[in-house]
Amino acid sequence: MKFFLIAGAVNGLLAVAFGAFGAHMLEGRVADKYLDTWQTAVQYQMFHSIGLIAVAILMSSALIGPLGSLNWAGYLMLAGIVIFSGSLYVLSLTGISVLGAITPIGGVAFIAGWVMVIIAASKAL
Structure with missing residues (x-):
């Protein structure tokens, strides 16, 4: 639980830093399509940083607890x-x-992670 809380906070910090880097350092240096790609990466990193923090909170909660899922x-x-x-x-x-070609593997990992949250909730509630 502590690991996921720290991992979520570190990734949230990095998402903000990478977002600022992209906005201030990459503009005019890379093509617009790559700026959009950078922003997509930042958004998904931040969304899942929050997801990691939610997992840590759920693991520490008496409601759900530390399930393997x-x-x-x-x-x-x-x-x-x-x-x-x-x-x-x-x-x-x-x-x-x-x-x-590698990116969709990460997308599948995201989806599977959320499926595991659903499984944990269905077991506990």
Whole structure:
């Protein structure tokens, strides 16, 4: 639970920093489509940072508690941030289009993470 709270906070911090970097340092240096791609990466990183914090709160809650499915949810969201957002960040900076083939793996990890939250809630409530 502590791990996911810290991971969520660190990723939230990084999402804000990367968002500012993209807005101030990349404008005029990369094509507009790559700025949009960068912003997508920032948004998904922030959404799932909040998701990680929610997982930590749910794990500490008497209502749901530390279920294995919540553990999976946290790790899948974290993997999704690294793979989805990470590949989009690198794509934006390098223009290496083959990285677009990796991005959906992170998207599937995000989806699976939310499915695990649903499973945890259905077991507990």
